[in-house]
Each structure stands twice: as C-alpha cells, then as structure tokens.
Amino acid sequence: MEIYEKIRYYREHTDFSQRNVAKILGISRNTVKKYWEGRTVPWERKPGSGRKNDIITDDVKAFIMKCLDSDQKAPRKQQHTAHKIYTRLVAECGFDGCEASVRRTVAELKGKVSNVFVPLSYDPAEAVQVDWGEATVILGGIRQKIQIWCMRECHSGDIFVSAFYRQNEESFLEGIVKGLEHFGGTPQKIIFDNARVAVKEGFGCHAKATDKYLSLSAHYSFKPVFCNPAQGHEKGLVEGLVGLVRRNFFVPVPNISTIDELNEKLLEYCAVYRNHKIPGKDLTVGEMAENCKEHWIPLPPYRYDTSNTLQIKADDFSLVRFDHNKYAVPYQYSSKMITVKGSGNQVIMLFRGEIIAKYDRDYRHNQTHYRLEHYIGLIEKRPRSVYNAAPIKKTVPTELYQFLMKLSSPKEIVKVLRLYLDIGNAVLKHLPYADSYNTLYAGVIGSPVRKIQIESSIGIVPPDLKRYDSLLKGGDAV
Structure with a gap:
C-alpha cells in the first residue's frame, strides 16, 4: 500500500x-x-496466478476418471498412480503438458470422493456382514493372539461374535453356521471380503467362491457377496463391530482357562448388546432383531458339517497324524482306519461313527498329544514299559512321576496310575503321607484314599430330638 x-x-x-x-x-x-493511472489496485487480486490452465482439458479429465474408475475392480497394489496416468496420457493421447499438472488433477478428482459414502438401508434379514478381527488374551496362563469371528445383521445391528485359534476354512464355515443358528435363520445374502478362505479366484463381483463355501451357501440358501478390494466401507457395519468388541470386551485383556469359556462369555456379551440402542434408531437392537424373525429363511434340518474330514490309519503306537501333529487314540484302535474331523478349535476321532477321542486343536507343528487312559490297559499287560513310557512322562504331573519312580515294582506303579486316573490330581495331596514309609507300595497311598472315599459314601442322618422334647414336656405335665 x-x-x-x-x-x-x-x-x-x-x-x-x-x-x-x-x-x-x-x-x-x-x-x-x-x-500509474489507478486502473488496478493492490487490495483486489485474482485467485491463483491468473493464468488459465488449458493443458488439462475436459478430455484429459475424462481419461483420468476412466483410469480411477477401473481401479475399483483392481487389486489394491495394482492400481493407477498419478505417474502411471501421466505416462498413459502421453502414450495414448499425445499429452504435452507437465506431470505436475496431472498430479494436481488426480489429487483433486480423488479428493471429490474420498471419505464420502452413500447412506445404505437394509430390509429385515436381507443381509449379514461378516469379518475377522484379532485380539490378545491370556489363555490357560499363556498370553496369545486369537481370531475374532464377527457377524452383524444389517437391519437391526444384531451381532454374533466367536473366537477361533486360526482364520482357516474350517473356522470360517463353522463361524457362519454358528452365527446363523444364533440369529435363528438365514439372510438373503452374506457379505464378506476376498479372503482366501472364501474365494478361490477373482475378486469383488467377479469372485468365485470356494467349493465348500458354495455348497454351504446352497444348503442354507443365501447368496455369497464379495466386496471390492480395499473397499472396507462396503461392509462398514461389521468393520465397526470388530473395533467395538475389541475396545469393550477385550479391555482389560481377558484371563480365561479355555477357548470354550471365552466363547461362552462372548455369547453373553452378544445377549447384553441386544439392549443397546443405536443412535438414530427408535428401537433397541433386540427389538429390531425380533422384527427380523419372520423374515429369516428357515434353517434346514441337517446341520452342515464344516469340519475338515479325513480317513487316516492309526499307526502301531496308536497315534493318528492330522495337520502336522499326532493325536493318540485308545490302543485297541491301533492299525485301524479312523475318521478324523478337524474343526476350527477341536480335533475329534471316530471309529464307525462313535467318538473315541477328542482334543483341542493344536496349530503348531510336530507335536504329539497323549492320553494316559488310552494306554493304561496296554501298560498293565507290559508293566516294565512304565519307566520309559511316553504317555506316562508326558501326562502325569512331575511330582507324581517322581513318586512313581520310587515305588518297589512296575506293578505297583501301574496300580498308582490307575488310582490317578480314578481321582485325578486329588492323589497328589496324599504323596507326603506315602513318602514317609521306608518301603513304598501302591497300597500305602491307596489306603487313605479309600478311607476318604468310604467315609464320603456313607450317609449320616442326624437324629430327630423333637420327640424327646415332647416326652419331657409330657412328663412335666404329669
């Protein structure tokens, strides 16, 4: 101025x-x-440089938008960068402008649609969104990460959450079936991303479901719908659920004994959530879920088998190898064909349709799981094996094993093992009493146990003294 x-x-x-x-x-x-003449004043300036950018024409903008639209169907790591669009403009359209102008235009066009979403509305039981999450728990005294399976009905916001060890196909299918049973029916469609547990090829609207997911969707009569890559907003309801559960249920870090206990608590959380009222809704989640009941597709009578089922021959050590690990079965089934059903969290062994063993599924490699009760009959026939038998070393507590090695003979060891199978860890509190004897026999530890069992089995009925009171009162009257 x-x-x-x-x-x-x-x-x-x-x-x-x-x-x-x-x-x-x-x-x-x-x-x-x-x-000089006052035709121009310094306090009135034109925005920008005042020069018109004639390089970025409408045709150039249309080409850039075409590139950005094609990215909606491309994998996240195979989408156009501003540099790639510039090189295509030069090669395909004879563009003679600078790359910086293209970069500015790309940023402007992307900014027009970033963080802007279309409000969606769903009919009752029309759709369910599903997704995985991850959380940390203390499971059996060990801090570890577990996978959270989340399902949300889009109309009511009703939720189902379950915990699994891994995000594999068995867990994915089992999570869907349990969720449908929790909701009480099947929706018209289930919306998921392009994870390998569900998609064998393609992505988005071009994705092809895996054979087992396709058969499950056919059995429960729903349409599997897959989101476009890197488009989490297409299943934003369940994306929000993952964070909601992690912030509320998993804070502080849960300390539980088994994953079944964790899943029971998660079901309780789902039930409590039905009392929640979502902002902008007139009814609670539970009330809206009630309105969905008559719209669900009924569940079929046959429950879909989501397990990974194999026929495997037990080896000479009564061990069955499944998914990189070995699991013991009763020794009577050695060298027989066993049906193994691996679900998300369990491994179940069957022989001719009858369950003969059940284990928590182990996702480590080269682990062997024994059960003492599977071998005790064989050990009784071959008692000298007790000193080096892996099913004994790997299953009994260290304190008990050290006591067993002090016993006078293998047969005495077998007797104590039988006692251990009968009463469990309760036998440990009798070890100091038995250890006080110079010569140890199974009967030494067995006698106090039997005494306790006999005393606990005898019912003592306290006498009714009211009759004597009445006689005393009668005597006073006389």
Whole structure:
C-alpha cells in the first residue's frame, strides 16, 4: 500500500516520468506502469496466478476418471498412480503438458470422493456382514493372539461374535453356521471380503467362491457377496463391530482357562448388546432383531458339517497324524482306519461313527498329544514299559512321576496310575503321607484314599430330638 500511495502521488503531483519514479522508489517499471493511472489496485487480486490452465482439458479429465474408475475392480497394489496416468496420457493421447499438472488433477478428482459414502438401508434379514478381527488374551496362563469371528445383521445391528485359534476354512464355515443358528435363520445374502478362505479366484463381483463355501451357501440358501478390494466401507457395519468388541470386551485383556469359556462369555456379551440402542434408531437392537424373525429363511434340518474330514490309519503306537501333529487314540484302535474331523478349535476321532477321542486343536507343528487312559490297559499287560513310557512322562504331573519312580515294582506303579486316573490330581495331596514309609507300595497311598472315599459314601442322618422334647414336656405335665 505504501508503494502504491507513492506511485499515485508522483503521478498526480509531480512531472516525474515512470522511469524516474521507478528509479526513485527502487522498483520495477512494470510495477509503476501497473498502478500509474489507478486502473488496478493492490487490495483486489485474482485467485491463483491468473493464468488459465488449458493443458488439462475436459478430455484429459475424462481419461483420468476412466483410469480411477477401473481401479475399483483392481487389486489394491495394482492400481493407477498419478505417474502411471501421466505416462498413459502421453502414450495414448499425445499429452504435452507437465506431470505436475496431472498430479494436481488426480489429487483433486480423488479428493471429490474420498471419505464420502452413500447412506445404505437394509430390509429385515436381507443381509449379514461378516469379518475377522484379532485380539490378545491370556489363555490357560499363556498370553496369545486369537481370531475374532464377527457377524452383524444389517437391519437391526444384531451381532454374533466367536473366537477361533486360526482364520482357516474350517473356522470360517463353522463361524457362519454358528452365527446363523444364533440369529435363528438365514439372510438373503452374506457379505464378506476376498479372503482366501472364501474365494478361490477373482475378486469383488467377479469372485468365485470356494467349493465348500458354495455348497454351504446352497444348503442354507443365501447368496455369497464379495466386496471390492480395499473397499472396507462396503461392509462398514461389521468393520465397526470388530473395533467395538475389541475396545469393550477385550479391555482389560481377558484371563480365561479355555477357548470354550471365552466363547461362552462372548455369547453373553452378544445377549447384553441386544439392549443397546443405536443412535438414530427408535428401537433397541433386540427389538429390531425380533422384527427380523419372520423374515429369516428357515434353517434346514441337517446341520452342515464344516469340519475338515479325513480317513487316516492309526499307526502301531496308536497315534493318528492330522495337520502336522499326532493325536493318540485308545490302543485297541491301533492299525485301524479312523475318521478324523478337524474343526476350527477341536480335533475329534471316530471309529464307525462313535467318538473315541477328542482334543483341542493344536496349530503348531510336530507335536504329539497323549492320553494316559488310552494306554493304561496296554501298560498293565507290559508293566516294565512304565519307566520309559511316553504317555506316562508326558501326562502325569512331575511330582507324581517322581513318586512313581520310587515305588518297589512296575506293578505297583501301574496300580498308582490307575488310582490317578480314578481321582485325578486329588492323589497328589496324599504323596507326603506315602513318602514317609521306608518301603513304598501302591497300597500305602491307596489306603487313605479309600478311607476318604468310604467315609464320603456313607450317609449320616442326624437324629430327630423333637420327640424327646415332647416326652419331657409330657412328663412335666404329669
């Protein structure tokens, strides 16, 4: 403003030329010329440089939008960058502008649709969204990560949450079946992303479901729908559920004994959530879920078998190998064909349709799981094996094993093992009593146990003394 004031002063009150004024003020002659007659004022400026960008034409913008639209169906790591769009413009359209102008235009066009979403509305039981999450728990005293399976009905917001050890196909299918049973029916469609447990090829609307997922969807009569890559907003309801459960249920870190106990508590959380009222809704989640009941597709009578089922021959050590690990079966089934059903969290062994063993599924490698009761009959027939039998070393407590090695003979060890199978860890509290004897026999530890068992089995009925009170009162009257 000071420069402008001086230029106008010299113009109106002196005979100085523009050249002289520029020299006096030490500024450019173009600046003096610009403000000399007062046609232009410094406090009114045109936005930007004032130059028109004729390089980014409507045709160029249309080509850029075409590239960005094609990215909706492409994998996240195979989408157009601004540089790639520039090189295509040069090669395919003869573009002669600079790359910086293309970068600015790409940023502007992307900014028009970023963080802007279309409000969605679902009919009762029309759709269920599903997704995986991850959380940390203390399971059996060990801190570890587990997978959270989340399902949400889109109309009511009703939820189902379950915990699994891994995100494999068995867990995925089992989670869906349990969720449908929790809701009480099947929706028209289930919305999921492009995870390998569900998709064998393609992505988004071009995805092809795996054979087992396809058979499950056919059995329960729902349509599997897959989201576009990197488009989490297409299943935003369940994306929000994952964070909701992690922030509320898993804080503080749960300390539980088994994963079954964790799943029971998660079901309780789902039941409590039905009392919640979602902002903007007139009814609670539970009330809206009630309105969905008559719209669900009924569940079929046959429950779909989601397990990974195999026929495997037990080896000579009565062990069955499944998924990189070995699991013991009763020794009578050695060398027989066993049906193994591996679900998300369990491994079940069957022989001719009858369950003969059940284990928590172990996802480590090269682990062997024994059960003492599976081998005790064989050990009784071959008692000298007790000193090196893996089913004994790997299953009995260290304290009990050290006591067993003090016993006088293998047969005495077998007797104590039988006692251990009968009463469990309760036998441990009798070890100090038995250890006080110079010569140890199974009967030494067995006698106090039997005494306790006999005493606990005898019922003592306290006498009724009211009759004597009545006689005493009668005697006073006489």
